[in-house]
Amino acid sequence: MPALLEGRGIAVRFGGVAALKGVDLSVDPGEVLSVIGPNGAGKTTLFNVITGRVRPTQGSVLYRAQPIDKLAPFRIAQLGVVRTFQKTEVFGALPLVEGVAAGALARNDPDPAERAREALATVGLYGKAHLTAAQLSYGDQRLLEIAQALAADPKVLLLDEPASGMNHQESRRIVDLIVQLRARGLAVILVEHNMHVVMTISDRVIVINYGEKIADGKPDHVRNDARVIEAYLGAPQAAHAVAR
Ligand SMILES: Nc1ncnc2c1ncn2[C@@H]1O[C@H](COP(=O)(O)OP(=O)(O)OP(=O)(O)O)[C@@H](O)[C@H]1O
Ligand SMILES: [Mg+2]
Numbered sequence: 430m431p432a433l434l435e436g437r438g439i440a441v442r443f444g445g446v447a448a449l450k451g452v453d454l455s456v457d458p459g460e461v462l463s464v465i466g467p468n469g470a471g472k473t474t475l476f477n478v479i480t481g482r483v484r485p486t487q488g489s490v491l492y493r494a495q496p497i498d499k500l501a502p503f504r505i506a507q508l509g510v511v512r513t514f515q516k517t518e519v520f521g522a523l524p525l526v527e528g529v530a531a532g533a534l535a536r537n538d539p540d541p542a543e544r545a546r547e548a549l550a551t552v553g554l555y556g557k558a559h560l561t562a563a564q565l566s567y568g569d570q571r572l573l574e575i576a577q578a579l580a581a582d583p584k585v586l587l588l589d590e591p592a593s594g595m596n597h598q599e600s601r602r603i604v605d606l607i608v609q610l611r612a613r614g615l616a617v618i619l620v621e622h623n624m625h626v627v628m629t630i631s632d633r634v635i636v637i638n639y640g641e642k643i644a645d646g647k648p649d650h651v652r653n654d655a656r657v658i659e660a661y662l663g664a665p666q667a668a669h670a671v672a673r
Contacts, residue, residue: 431491431493431494432455432456432457432491433455433456433457433458433492433493433584433585433616434455434456434479434490434491434492434510434585434616434618435453435454435455435490435491435492436452436453436454436455436475436478436479436488436489436490436491437453437488437489437490437491438451438452438453438487438488438489439451439452439453439454439475439478439485439487439488439489439490440452440485440486440487440488441471441474441478441483441485441486441640442486447639447640448471448474448640449471449474449475449478449485449637449640450639450640450641451487451488451641451642452471452475452488452635452637452640452641452642453642453645454475454618454635454642454645456585456616456617456618457616458584458614458615458616459611459612459614459615459616460611460616460617460632460633461607461611461617461619461630461631461632461633462616462617462618462619462631462632462633462634462635463618463619463620463621463627463630463631463633463634463635463648464618464619464620464634464635464636464637465620465621465622465624465627465634465635465636465637465651465661466636466637466638466660466661467638467660467661469639470637470638470639470640471637471639471640472589472620472637473515473589473620475620475637476512476587476589476618476620478490478498479505479510479512479587479618480502480505480506480510480511480512480587481497481498481500481501481502481504481505482502484498484499485498492505492508492509492510492585497510503535506535506536506581507535507536507537508584509582509583509584509585510583510584510585510587511532511578511581511583511585511586511587512578512586512587512588512589513574513575513577513578513586513587513588513589513591514574514589515589515590515593515620522561522562522563523561523562524558524559524560524561525545525549525554525557525558525559525560525561525562525565525573525576526542526545526546526549526558526559527545528562528573528577529544529545529548529549529573529576529577529580530542530544530545530580531577531580532544532545532548532576532577532578532579532580532581533545533548533580533581533582535581536581536582538580538582541580544580544582545558545576545580546558547579547580548576548577548579548580549573549576551576551579551606551609551610552572552573552575552576552579552606553572553602553606554569554572554573554576557569567594567595568595568596568599568602571591571592571594571595571599571603572602572603572606574591575588575591575606579610583615584615584616585615585616585617585618586610586615586616586617586618587617587618587619587620588607588617588618588619588620588621589620590620590621590622591603591607591619591621592621592623592626593621593622593623595623600623600625600626603626604626604629604630607619607630608630611630619631624662627648628648628652631648632647633645633646633647633648634646634647634648634651635651636651636654636656636657636660636661638656638660638661643656643657643660644656644657
C-alpha cells in the first residue's frame with residue numbers, strides 16, 4: 430500500500446541557498462509525524478512544498494499515489510492536505526464561526542457554518558463562537574487557526590509550531606487535540622520546537638539539519654541519535670524546550 434502522503438527526494442533552492450536537499454517522508458492515516466530541526470533547517474519550506482506554495486526544484490509529493498507538487502495550493506487543500514501557519518493568521522474582526530467557515534467555503538461545503546461549529550467544538554472553542562478572534566487569548570487564537578484548518582475537512586493536517594509561545598497548560602491542550610485528531614484517523618505532520626510535545630505524541634520523527642534529513646524513526650530512537658543531539662537536541666533552544 431502506498432503511503433497517504435509521500436515526499437520523494439524533495440529539494441528546494443532559493444537562489445544560492447539550498448533550503449532542502451533531497452528529503453523523503455511519508456505519513457499514513459492515524460499517524461503523527463514530527464519534523465524537527467534547528468531554526469532555518471527547512472521545516473516550513475517543507476510544508477510550503479507539500480501545500481503547493483513553493484515548487485520543489487527536484488523531487489515530488491504524492492497524495493494517494495498521485496503527484497500533487499504541480500497543483501495550486503487551493504487544489505491541494507481541496508484534496509485534503511491542509512496546513513496552519515507558523516505565525517498566527519486569524520480573521521481578527523469576524524465572529525469566530527464566520528472566520529472558521531472560510532475553511533469550509535474553500536472546499537464548497539454545503540453547510541460551512543455547521544462545519545465551523547463542529548471544528549470549534551473539536552478545539553474547545555464552541556462556547557466562544559460569538560466572540561471575535563481579537564477577543565481571544567493567544568492560546569485560543571492558535572486553537573482557532575487549527576479549527577479553521579479542520580473546517581476544510583483535512584485528511585492530512587500540517588501544523589507549523591502550534592505550541593510556540595504557549596505555556597504548559599496551553600500546550601497540554603494542543604497535545605490532547607492532536608491525540609484526538611489522530612484517533613479520528615487524520616494524518617498529522619507536526620513542526621514543533623517544544624520537545625515535550627514532540628516526544629509525547631509522535632509516532633515517528635524526522636530531523637532536518639541544513640536542509641538534509643539526518644534521522645528518521647521512533648521518538649526514542651531519534652532522541653538518542655548522536656547526530657541529532659549534536660545538531661539540535663544539544664542546542665540551548667531545545668534543551669529549554671525539554672525543561673519546560
Ligand atoms: N521564500 C524564500 N526565499 C528565500 N529564502 C528562503 C525563503 N523561505 C525560506 N528561505 C530560506 O530557507 C532556509 C529554510 O527556511 P525555513 O523557514 O524553511 O526554516 P525552518 O526550519 O522553518 O526555521 P524556523 O525553525 O526558524 O521556523 C532558510 O535559510 C531561509 O532563510
Ligand atoms: Mg519555520
